[in-house]
Amino acid sequence: MFRTALIAFFIGLCLPLAVPAQEREFGLSSPEFLEETGFLNFLLPRFSLKTGIRVGRQANRGEVVFSTQSGEPIMEGLEEVFYVRFEGGGSERQRHAQRFVDWLFSDVGQRTIEQFSIEGEQVFTTIEPKQSAEPELVFEGDPARGEAFSFANCGRCHVIGQNNRMNGIGSTPSFSLLRGLPDWHERFSTFYVRIPHPSMTQVEDITAPFSPSRPPANHPLRLTQDQLEDILSFVNTLQPADLGAPLIIHQ
Numbered sequence: 001m002f003r004t005a006l007i008a009f010f011i012g013l014c015l016p017l018a019v020p021a022q023e024r025e026f027g028l029s030s031p032e033f034l035e036e037t038g039f040l041n042f043l044l045p046r047f048s049l050k051t052g053i054r055v056g057r058q059a060n061r062g063e064v065v066f067s068t069q070s071g072e073p074i075m076e077g078l079e080e081v082f083y084v085r086f087e088g089g090g091s092e093r094q095r096h097a098q099r100f101v102d103w104l105f106s107d108v109g110q111r112t113i114e115q116f117s118i119e120g121e122q123v124f125t126t127i128e129p130k131q132s133a134e135p136e137l138v139f140e141g142d143p144a145r146g147e148a149f150s151f152a153n154c155g156r157c158h159v160i161g162q163n164n165r166m167n168g169i170g171s172t173p174s175f176s177l178l179r180g181l182p183d184w185h186e187r188f189s190t191f192y193v194r195i196p197h198p199s200m201t202q203v204e205d206i207t208a209p210f211s212p213s214r215p216p217a218n219h220p221l222r223l224t225q226d227q228l229e230d231i232l233s234f235v236n237t238l239q240p241a242d243l244g245a246p247l248i249i250h251q
């Protein structure tokens with residue numbers, strides 16, 4: 001009687017179906033040669049200890065896959081680049097898997113990966129996650145004020161829009177042309193340090209006063225940081241000129 005119970009107990013242990021539904025677990029697949037380094041034996045307990053989530057090792061059906069082919073690059077070493085990617089899976093397991101991937105890319109996870117060593121030698125270097133898309137630009141100035149200021153002060157050299165179409169100086173790029181450059185925001189934010197402006201431009205609290213020995217040109221251009229914000233907000237509203245040809249402008 002007792003023996004039967006014992007056998008049943010052991011069979012229960014072996015049957016995956018016997019894993020209670022609420023078990024916090026997901027599966028991980030990885031190339032065999034990575035397994036063989038002992039890396040996972042090093043990594044996974046550290047994750048499980050923190051989170052109480054068990055990571056099952058699955059030859060090829062894990063919710064998370066370490067691979068040398070596709071996914072988010074995570075680390076390099078052993079003359080390979082390793083990637084992590086998600087595969088399908090039940091929602092509960094998927095949630096635990098997500099937690100694992102987040103952990104891998106966190107500072108702690110990255111440090112853990114780099115701590116793994118064989119005979120005292122670090123094996124993997126983590127790969128910086130890709131910069132997320134361009135940072136959102138925020139415009140807090142007033143475009144209408146920026147427009148008026150630009151016509152009055154920049155318009156004597158630059159074509160700003162239809163109103164001063166004939167006034168710009170031929171060799172000076174129009175605002176809509178500059179607006180078409182991928183780094184237009186950077187160029188306008190710093191125009192006062194870009195040739196030819198420094199000799200005539202002063203931005204309140206940013207630039208040093210004109211030196212007495214080198215007086216500014218006839219029409220010094222003075223503006224505040226708020227006015228610069230207004231200009232940026234205005235330029236942001238301009239339709240970029242698309243000339244189809246690469247532009248060469250003084251850096």
Ligand code: HEC
Pocket residue numbers: 150153154155156157158171172173178187188191194195196197221231249250251
């Ligand atoms: C005296 C004439 C003059 C005035 C006034 C002037 N600019 Fe310019 N600006 C130029 C010239 C010339 C260039 C082209 C420089 C080059 O190609 O190297 C230029 C280039 C620029 C560029 C591109 C710079 C770069 O390095 O990519 C920006 C941005 C710019 N101006 C903004 C302004 C703004 C904003 C104002 C007004 C607040 C203004 N400029 C007033 C003559 C002027």
